[in-house]
Amino acid sequence: MSNKWFITLYLLPALLLVGILIFIPLVLTGYYGLMRWDGIGAMEFIGLTNYINVMQDGMFWQSAGHSGLLAVFSTLSLAIYLAVSMILASKIKGSDLLRKIYLLPMLLSSVAIAQLWIKIYNPSNGMLNEILAWFGVQNPPLWLADPNIVLYSIFIPILWQYAGFYILIYYAALKNIPESIIEAAKIDGASPFQIAYRIKLPLIMGVVKVTIVLAIVGSLKYFDLIYVMTGGGPNGASEVMASYMYKLAFGTNNFGYGSAVGFMLLIITLIVTVIIRKVTADKEELQY
């Protein structure tokens, strides 16, 4: 067998699967967006009508806004994760065990997490209100039923789920900093805060940028947790782009319009990825 055939043979399974099940559907989404279609019957070509409607769809932009807000929360929470990692990496006994405890929620399915947190937020027997009662809180809010706070209530389990993941990444980066640099700074009389802010942070900036990309792009794709916890409600107050698309297609059989929303989700994700890569691109990589 010639090398050419060998290469084709070994590449083909992976290439076919990724091509047929990932790339072709992405193109088709854009194409279906040009159709009026209930998912079963015949398609009717209607040009850019769906896309024009998406642009003027208040519900879509509201969902996109919620996705954006979650992206902002996720990015801000990176600061907390970073602070915890700094402490964890500073000669703490048991840091190995602690890191693993922190990671535990990350291993659970979003569905299990959503179901668990529905119980935690339960108005009559939930863990949260019981704890608040100890502190004398008489009328806790309806965590998942109040449109003004539902998005915050949903963000807490997201924070809980991903904490261990980001702490793990930061910890590994911090442990990579040579001890000699830290020792030299100590001899020069730098305080622990100065060392953290002026020396450690700049040295792991590359990793921090990667996590910013992960946090933002990840937020734009949130679905499972929100779909199970609130279904986008109450009254659309926690709807995000993916859940809106899902509802249109598989809830109301609006496959053409749903595809247009799905294609917008793709385009927005790609544009945001490119922009934050550009913004966070390394002008000069720090060396040590």
Next chain:
Amino acid sequence: MGRIGYFLLYLSLGFVAVFQIFPIVWLFLFSLKDNREIFAGSPFALPSEIRWENYLRVWEGGIGTYFWNSIWITGVSILFTLLFASMAVFVITRMKWKLSKLVLGLFMVGLMIPIHSALIPLFSMFLSVNLINNPLAIVITYTAYNLPITMMILLGFYYTIPREIEEAAIIDGASLHRLFFRILLPISAPVLSTTAIINMIYNWNEFVFVNTFISSDRYKTLTVGINNFVGQYMTDWGAIGATLVISVLPIIIAFIFFSNKVVEGISSSAVKG
């Protein structure tokens, strides 16, 4: 730093640990109680009588089927993903050909795309070839969507394999198939096990594909199954708790035994920035 300083540091780390682990402990506690105790007693009290019957009840009520579906679908998908990813990475990294960089780039683009954008066309494709409500649709979808990340983790390893190993094998007259199956696949076992763990977590926890492509209870996996189940047991907290614990237990057991592999896998899957 003084003693008080260290005390405060440990205190804050301990607080985060409690925040991370306590909801899971609480879940386990109420999975062993009955409704009377859950609604009347303190939510943090140990169960007065441990009620394993909650587990028996939900297992026999249908969770058992979902559980086995999750096991075999997760397992079969992992095998296909690891085999196909290894084959592709082998020819991309160890052989010289013109389009290798382009093909690699194509696979890596697959890391960035939001799966929900592909959902409607996938659904209509499976519908047209009669694969809706067929577990095969789930297996091939899991395999495809895990290929890019699996290949990315394998790449680093394959690049570090010394040329001498292959040259020696070729001189000894081994065919390329033999080289791959008898030499490269075995020596990549450590990194393969890391990717297997990552695949296991993804597949076991996946929700939207099964929720969209599978409608019959016979083929549902745990994530979708428990979601329906919980609706059905609405007010029976003990049953809901037991259901959730059963669904997360295999992953937690795997974590206890292979925690270093899990940590390694999760860190290497993150660097896809």
